[in-house]
Amino acid sequence: MRCPYCRHADSRVVDSREADDGQLIRRRRSCPECGKRFTTVEEAVLAVVKRSGVTEPFSRTKIIGGVRKACQGRPVDEDSIALLAQRVEETIRAKGAAEIPSHEVGLAILGPLRDLDEVAYLRFASVYRSFDSLADFEREIETLRAAARARQDAQAETAGVAGHTQ
Numbered sequence: 001m002r003c004p005y006c007r008h009a010d011s012r013v014v015d016s017r018e019a020d021d022g023q024l025i026r027r028r029r030s031c032p033e034c035g036k037r038f039t040t041v042e043e044a045v046l047a048v049v050k051r052s053g054v055t056e057p058f059s060r061t062k063i064i065g066g067v068r069k070a071c072q073g074r075p076v077d078e079d080s081i082a083l084l085a086q087r088v089e090e091t092i093r094a095k096g097a098a099e100i101p102s103h104e105v106g107l108a109i110l111g112p113l114r115d116l117d118e119v120a121y122l123r124f125a126s127v128y129r130s131f132d133s134l135a136d137f138e139r140e141i142e143t144l145r146a147a148a149r150a151r152q153d154a155q156a157e158t159a160g161v162a163g164h165t166q
Contacts, residue, residue, distance in 0.1 A: 008033035047099045070124040
């Protein structure tokens with residue numbers, strides 16, 4: 001790392017600390033030439049590769065914007081949308097890749113959005129998956145209904161087991 005004071009080509013790390021929930025690393029450095037200290041901030045840049053092949057930096061703001069559109073008119077507050085975007089970013093960063101295809105970002109949004117609001121999920125899925133007909137909507141709605149029935153069955157089974165143990 002070049003010293004910002006004397007432009008010496010090397011410096012040594014005196015201290016390293018994580019910041020911003022581990023997304024940044026702050027390093028305190030010392031220049032062996034002039035003796036001055038300075039701080040650098042390192043950030044792992046996550047890139048999204050779009051269908052066209054264009055690469056752009058990952059943006060939590062874009063996720064919030066897309067989810068906000070899907071939630072328009074729905075009883076979903078801004079905090080829930082921000083939390084969903086954070087969960088999506090954490091999921092994507094956990095994959096450990098420097099570049100991620102845009103379709104994987106969309107997939108990472110669908111699960112948490114389905115849990116947040118099924119109507120917003122259906123809106124988002126219809127655009128993301130390019131629904132062309134009513135049959136596409138019907139298929140997705142039936143999938144949502146089947147998942148809801150499975151959750152109800154699991155809850156009923158859990159309640160039945162809890163009732164027998166008392």
